[in-house]
Amino acid sequence: MESTEFNRVLRRIATVLSVVIITLSLVAASTGILLSIYYEPAAGRAYQSLKLITEQVQYGWLFRKAHNIAGNGVIAIALVQIVVLFLGRQFRKSWLSAWISAIFFTLIAIGLSWTAMILSWDQEGFWRFSIELGTIEAIPLIGSQLREILTGGAISTLTIQRLYTIHSYILSIAAIIISGVHLFSVLWQEKQMKAQFANSASANLPPSQIQGAGASLAES
Numbered sequence: 136m137e138s139t140e141f142n143r144v145l146r147r148i149a150t151v152l153s154v155v156i157i158t159l160s161l162v163a164a165s166t167g168i169l170l171s172i173y174y175e176p177a178a179g180r181a182y183q184s185l186k187l188i189t190e191q192v193q194y195g196w197l198f199r200k201a202h203n204i205a206g207n208g209v210i211a212i213a214l215v216q217i218v219v220l221f222l223g224r225q226f227r228k229s230w231l232s233a234w235i236s237a238i239f240f241t242l243i244a245i246g247l248s249w250t251a252m253i254l255s256w257d258q259e260g261f262w263r264f265s266i267e268l269g270t271i272e273a274i275p276l277i278g279s280q281l282r283e284i285l286t287g288g289a290i291s292t293l294t295i296q297r298l299y300t301i302h303s304y305i306l307s308i309a310a311i312i313i314s315g316v317h318l319f320s321v322l323w324q325e326k327q328m329k330a331q332f333a334n335s336a337s338a339n340l341p342p343s344q345i346q347g348a349g350a351s352l353a354e355s
Contacts, residue, residue: 145223146325149233152216153321156209156240157314163205163247164307166198174254176299178292181256206248213241229327233320240313243306250302253295265290 173192175184188195216237224230253264268286272278287293 142223142225142328145219146328149216149219149223149321150325152212152219153233153314153318155212156216157311157318159205159209159212160310160314163202163209164311166202166205167303167307169198170195170202171303176254176292176295178256178295181254181295185255206244206251210241210244210248213237213244217241225324225328227324227327229320229324233317233324236313236317236320240310240317243310243313247302247306247310250298250306253290253298254302256295261290 170188173184173188173195175181185199189199190196217234220230220234220237224234249267252260252267254260268282268290271285272282274281285294285297287297
């Protein structure tokens with residue numbers, strides 16, 4: 136009984152977290168679209184455009200803050216969701232779909248945060264990205280090719296444009312799709328668990344109660 140109640144609580148938590156995940160994803164996407172109206176993906180102008188958004192555009196600071204909070208918060212929520220799903224594992228298709236989609240979404244959310252590192256074109260982002268590039272370049276066989284794909288050579292306007300494209304058009308769309316798949320999988324899992332609980336509850340009823348319940352339904 137305690138195990139059943141524990142699983143029920145975990146299932147409800149997973150459902151709530153999946154709703155939070157897709158909500159934060161939509162907030163990040165919508166605020167990102169608003170920021171893109173004024174943002175210029177170019178060396179030098181990127182920093183100035185973000186400064187313009189923060190200081191001169193009406194509610195620009197709010198949109199930028201909401202974008203940052205949603206982007207960082209969804210990573211933390213996704214990690215918690217992975218733990219919750221692991222604790223309440225049921226080894227059925229719905230759980231497996233929710234588990235895999237949660238892992239993929241977490242990786243995509245981390246990728247979004249990583250690609251946004253250089254988009255502000257400030258000192259902190261520039262040097263952090265330079266260090267990360269050194270780590271990528273150290274990967275055997277494909278490190279140099281990955282660096283070339285991401286930067287186009289040296290860190291420049293081309294680097295910002297490539298990462299901006301990956302961030303805005305590839306990873307963002309993938310995050311929305313995967314978060315929707317994850318929510319559907321969690322709701323599917325909850326539906327299956329409710330059906331299983333109802334069947335087990337009916338199986339534990341004495342035959343007389345089941346017949347009585349059937350008779351009362353027939354009368355009604």
